[in-house]
Amino acid sequence: MTATPSDRQRMGTTRRGRRPSTSPVHLEGVAFELFGSKGFDATTVDDIAKAAGIGRRTFFRYFDSKNDVVWGNFSEHLGYMREQFAQCPADQPLMDAVRTVVVDFNRFDPDEVPWHRRRMELILRTPALQAHSTLRYASWRQVVAEFAAHRLGVPEDSLVPQALAYTALGAALAAYEHWLANPGENLTDIMDSAMRDLANGFRVE
Amino acid sequence: MTATPSDRQRMGTTRRGRRPSTSPVHLEGVAFELFGSKGFDATTVDDIAKAAGIGRRTFFRYFDSKNDVVWGNFSEHLGYMREQFAQCPADQPLMDAVRTVVVDFNRFDPDEVPWHRRRMELILRTPALQAHSTLRYASWRQVVAEFAAHRLGVPEDSLVPQALAYTALGAALAAYEHWLANPGENLTDIMDSAMRDLANGFRVE
DNA sequence: AACATAATGACACCGAGTGTCAATTGGGAA
DNA sequence: TTCCCAATTGACACTCGGTGTCATTATGTT
Numbered sequence A, B: 001m002t003a004t005p006s007d008r009q010r011m012g013t014t015r016r017g018r019r020p021s022t023s024p025v026h027l028e029g030v031a032f033e034l035f036g037s038k039g040f041d042a043t044t045v046d047d048i049a050k051a052a053g054i055g056r057r058t059f060f061r062y063f064d065s066k067n068d069v070v071w072g073n074f075s076e077h078l079g080y081m082r083e084q085f086a087q088c089p090a091d092q093p094l095m096d097a098v099r100t101v102v103v104d105f106n107r108f109d110p111d112e113v114p115w116h117r118r119r120m121e122l123i124l125r126t127p128a129l130q131a132h133s134t135l136r137y138a139s140w141r142q143v144v145a146e147f148a149a150h151r152l153g154v155p156e157d158s159l160v161p162q163a164l165a166y167t168a169l170g171a172a173l174a175a176y177e178h179w180l181a182n183p184g185e186n187l188t189d190i191m192d193s194a195m196r197d198l199a200n201g202f203r204v205e
Numbered sequence C: 001a002a003c004a005t006a007a008t009g010a011c012a013c014c015g016a017g018t019g020t021c022a023a024t025t026g027g028g029a030a
Numbered sequence D: 001t002t003c004c005c006a007a008t009t010g011a012c013a014c015t016c017g018g019t020g021t022c023a024t025t026a027t028g029t030t
Helices: A005-007 A023-039 A046-050 A056-062 A067-070 A075-084 A096-107 A113-125 A129-150 A159-181 A186-198 B005-010 B024-038 B045-052 B054-062 B065-072 B074-086 B094-105 B113-124 B127-152 B159-181 B187-199
Strands: none
Touching: A005 A056, A023 A046, A023 A056, A023 A067, A023 A113, A056 B074, A067 A113, A067 A129, A075 A096, A075 B045, A096 A159, A096 A186, A096 B005, A113 A129, A113 A159, A129 A159, A129 B024, A159 A186, A159 B159, A159 B187, A186 B159, B005 B054, B024 B054, B024 B065, B024 B113, B045 B054, B054 B094, B054 B187, B065 B113, B065 B127, B074 B159, B074 B187, B094 B113, B094 B159, B113 B127, B113 B159, B127 B159, B159 B187
């Protein structure tokens, strides 16, 4: 599902028909409340629907699955990352560009950080979500692979850009796990460090 | 679940009680047959159980989930990889050792290759399995991270070994996808190439 | 023959996700 | 205002994966 009821609400001119009774953002808030108190697995879709005052069936018109709730508007963010890649100077070395854009993509305002941390704790520490996120990562990788393929003048599905995208994702995930385990440290610094290790081929000594 | 009924069969001395009516290997064969003809999603656990002549409940005593069927004896293979790391000469550069062991871990006898290809096609192209495999990859990464941490003299959960393990996994997965998309090519060569790209920090030009 | 042990399968239950369809709620036109 | 149309909603029924429970069955031991 790409268009929720509340998405279709604001069409070109005026709208017809019954108004949506909620929004993805609202549902996300309600769900996170429950996930925080009862845990992800113990929270049923019925719980969320009841707390949001909607029917269970309606929940699935806003999100394809319970898993998808935690991902917010990730797809839109991806568009932003693609733009950032497009704006990289042509003479910037490939891995410098990748590092810069990936680090920037994971930069957040200080007031957003606690919220983002809870989201990533859910995603990276809940097995069901850990598994499901693989599917989201695919589109993230695709953005990186497109850029790398364009820079290298090779097809997008050839080995090097795909491996580069896969490994960049790996470095980013390792950075996130380190960040979650070390709340005092700065995500941007960790991410930058991991991406530099990658660009250095892990010649760290 | 780590011990299936047929695992517990051969204990120290003689065994008691009813004999297991099947084995993980047999069930795997039956399941693959069905996956091949009907597809993974369209094959229900009931189908597998019925085809194997056992009860549905019994199936779940041999595998924790329908997803787990495709992974065979992956855990035992991991032990082998750990041994290979332990046998690496101490003066071998870190990334050379990682590349060598990872490439070797994914080497198969020619007669096993078709079977392995079907298995990896399932794992990498079925969304449900793609998601679930993330959980298996965690233990793979742990083996790599342990070795890297030991070599670098840092804790296993610190950033560099974790990032290295994550990226090595990424390179391996990219190699597998390329192999599946290009049946004519050799997995070992592709894997070696991807691991070299990683060790070179993707300075490919 | 009686007993302990291990595996099995039947049954009931839960939760995620989907298809269907009548009912509701709004805007636009007559 | 009233009628019509369109979008959303929620109730219901269903499938499937997965789990807890327990009586039953098959085996080796005493």
